[in-house]
Amino acid sequence: MTSDVAQLSSPLARAVAEYLTNFIDPPFAELTDIEIRDKLDVLHINLEPELPQHREVPFQTHEPVTILFDHVDKFEPRVFSARSDFPADLELIHTNYDIEEDGIALCLWEEAWDNLSRTLTGQAFVEKMRDWFTRTANGDVHPDDQGLEPLLPGTVNTLVLPAGMPKGPWYVVGGSEIEGRHTLVLDNVTPKDRPSAISFSLFSLELDAVVHGALRMPPHNLRGLVDLLANFGADLLASLKEWLLEQEQLSNTSNDRPLLLFKIPMRRNLEGPVEHYEMWAFSPIESIAEFGNYLGVTITEVVAGKSITAAAVGQKPQDLSTLMIMRWRVVQQLDRALARKYAANNRDSDAQLVAIGAGAIGSNLIVNTSKAGIGRWTIIDSDVVLPHNTVRQVQGHTFVGYPKAEVLRLEVGTILAEDDAAAICTNVLHPGEKLAEVDKALSAADIVIDLSASPAVVGYLADHPDVRRAASFFFNPDGSDLVVLSEGSDRALRVDEIEAQYFLACGANPVFDQHFAAARADRLRYANACQDLTRPLPPWQVQTLSGIAAGRLLDLLDDTDSTAQVWNLDPPSGHIVPLRINLAPVQRIESAAMRITVSNDVVATMRALREERAPDETGGILVGSFDLSRNILHILAALPAPSDSKQSPTFFIRGARNLRPLMDMLADKSAGQLYYVGEWHSHPDGVAARPSKDDEEVFSHLESNIGPGGSPFAMLICGAEESWVRVGWQQRSTTEGVISYGDQ
Incomplete structure (x- = not known):
């Protein structure tokens, strides 16, 4: 050696x-x-x-x-x-x-x-x-499913093209120079003012289609570039001569350098279609004046201290192999389609989305999903940015006092090439003159997401006849849990019905014992009005859970089922536990006065307890939630008979042992959303699921003792083949219905 x-x-x-x-x-x-x-x-x-x-x-x-x-x-x-x-x-x-x-x-x-x-x-x-x-x-170094290999590698200088299929003309609209590395930004629209820091004039040429693959000898001088393009059927010198003699180049010869841009259609093989357009860019270190002189196209003279460039006559080009050129890296601005690739978002089309609420979770989720190319957002919110909002929302100090929705629309418009987000600055519950605009946005959306943490908005979306699909994303009071409630694509369960079952899970499942604990904690007052209250919430928690929310929204677009999920964050450790709430279908009983929903779990529980106690009758209380403004009662749970109840084949008398503390606990753990809403009992085989004289007396008792308070009161009778339902409600008369077990 x-x-x-x-x-x-x-x-x-x-x-x-x-x-x-x-x-x-x-x-x-x-x-x-x-x-x-x-x-x-x-x-x-x-x-x-x-x-x-x-x-x-x-x-x-x-x-x-x-x-x-x-x-x-x-x-x-x-x-x-x-x-x-x-x-x-x-x-x-x-x-x-x-x-x-x-x-x-x-x-x-x-x-x-x-x-x-x-x-x-x-x-x-x-x-x-x-x-x-x-x-x-x-043949594995470049598999078929990988993008086409560039013909020329890039270098330290960077050219940024507009999004989409490359199509000129292009104009230099911005750029920078850092430690000798140039970055230029191009657009298809002529800039109003030429950027002062830009010292390049652009020449562009489209070539014939070629097969992808690395070139053996990428050109490093103008001679090599001319010869290379000749192999593609292009006469570069003739095209450059025409360009150099244009008035724009003649006027900027001493200040600008030429930047040569080439568009090459790419095929995977000779017979294949054009799959991609590769862009090459080169520049010499010479000015346009020097470049034109090198090619024998122009001549520059100094007259009265001013450089004047004109067409050369009879001047021969110099040795082009001595004119060195530098390659540029060429990239494109991102549109949503390209952003989806970089964001590992496998969807192949834009979604149409409406967000109601541009606050903590809303602003972060919208920005995050916009970066992933999710689709076009319409943002509805009537609030303005206040100083305390800037701690956990995208909107910053500069925009305090401006409408949240409009500020967020502007922010989203800066993320990708498309600037088509829309803002409707109104309260969705009281849109006034903007009602038609709101309804149009809601009916056009693939999914409408409530990000306002408002049960009233959940109800509004559940009732809206033109909403295709609704969801609700929110934090629990201390910001340690993210909750996602979403209808399926068939809307078999409406979002308010899912919300009601979520409240039941919070009340009944020990895993949610601390979920609403902070609902009873003191809040911070940020101004002097009665409702000017907020809760302290670390920005990192907001961003962590909002990131999960954004990922879940991307999944929901392809998930056709209804869902209720909670992600519990332990702030000291950063540990996150995902929890899924099982949802039960519901039976709806409607009248002009009210709508009643009965969970299939309620019917299943009654039937199981009836079978267990047969031939004796049995029963218990009903737990549910209701909405006075919408006249809706959700019957969510049928509890078993208390231990002091009297049960026999011919009668049932419900006891009361431990019911008061049980209901207090359910109300407390659900942040006051679960209530006692009535009674249920069974009838034995051979007896219709219809009220007896004694049952009518029980219902009258409910009417006289609960009715005046304004709450709904229900009676369910569970029989062998069906269950009978009656609900009374102050000023709403009485509604009855039957649930056939064959419907479940």
Whole structure:
């Protein structure tokens, strides 16, 4: 060998060399030589990749490579094929032409070198090279479902194109320069004022379609670029001459540099359709005046201290191979379709969404899902941004005093290329002259989300005839739990019915014992009106749970079932526990005066207790919730007979032992949403589920003792084949109905 391992300065080069010379097991690679160059350590290695019998690329069983390491491993090593007959005529994937070494470099690294170098051992490096040859030979380095490989790699300068299919004309509308790295932003709309910091004029040209794959020798001078484009049927010099003689270029020759932009339609193979448009960008370091002179197209003279550029006559171009060009990285602004790819959002179309509420959970959820390309939002809220809102809402100090919905609409409009969010600054319950606008938005939405934490809004959405699907997202009082209640796509359960079953779970399930504990805690007063109260809530909790809410909303769009879920966050540990509430279908009994819903769980419980106590009659109390403004009663639970009840084949007299503390507990744990709403009892086989004389006396007792208080009162009779329901309610007369067990 020219040198030995001890002379190597690069720690990684030394590690590779020691692995190849000292490792006990055969490493399937042989170190053939070591060179020490100025600032570089060079290893020559024969690799033995594992190759299939039938190869997509004709690699050999021994592949010689040359590896260049800088002495301190500041930069990633460059790996070159040392074969004179390396298959460069094929469109190999993941190779680059290296201008310094004038050779084919293997593109091994997708990770940033600063991160990769921390754990890259000599053995891992050798195996990485062997794996590249194996996967390339198999055709696996670039699978069919991966995006098309760019023809040219990018560089440190960046060009940002408008979203969507690239289509000119383009204009430079903004940009920056940091430590010699330029970033330019293009748009299809002519800017009102030319950005003062921009010193580039844009030339663009569309080429014929090509097959994707890395080019063997990307151009690094204008001669190479002209020759490359000639292979694609383009006469670059003729197009540049025409462009340089346009008045706009003639007027900016001394100040601007040319930026050359090319649009290339890409196919996966010769017969395939155009799948993608790749954009190339190059620029010389010369000004337009110098560039035009180089090409023999223009001539610039200084007259009275002012540069004047005009068409050259009889001037020949200089040696174009001496005019160096720099490649630019080209990226696109994100529209929703592209954002969905980066956000791992698998939906293939925009959703139409309405948010009611632009506060803590609403503003964070809307911004988060907008970044994921969820679709078009319409935001409804009548509040303005107040100082205390800025702690946990997206809206900041600058927008205090402005409408929350409009500020959030503006914020969403800055996230992606589409600026089509809408704001309706009104109270959805009392929209006044904006009623038609609100109704139009609600009826057009795929889903309407209540983010206001208002039970009244939940009821409004449940009743709205044109809402296709409704959901409600909110925090519990201390902000440690996220609650998501959502109708299914068929609206078989309305969101208010789901909310009622959620309240029952909070009252009856011990896992929710602390869910409403903070509902009784003191609040902070942020102003002097009676209702100017809020609760302290750490922003990190809001953002954590809002992030989960955003993810759940994305899932809901493809989930057709109704759901009730709670995520419990333990602030000291950050631990989150997901909880799912089982939902039961309901039976609805409606009249002009009221609507009654009876959970199937209620009927199932009554039937089970009836069967258990047969031939005796049995019964108990009913637990439910109600809405006076909407005339709705939800009957949620049928409790068993207290222990002091009297049960026989011909009568049932309900006892009262422990009922008062039980109802107090249910009311307390549900934040006052669960009530005693009536009585149920069974009838034996052979007796119809209809009220007897004694039953009528019981109902009269309910009417005289509960009716005057304004609460609804119900009686359910559970028979062998059906259950009978009667509900009375002050000023609403009486409603009766039958639940046939065949309906369940």
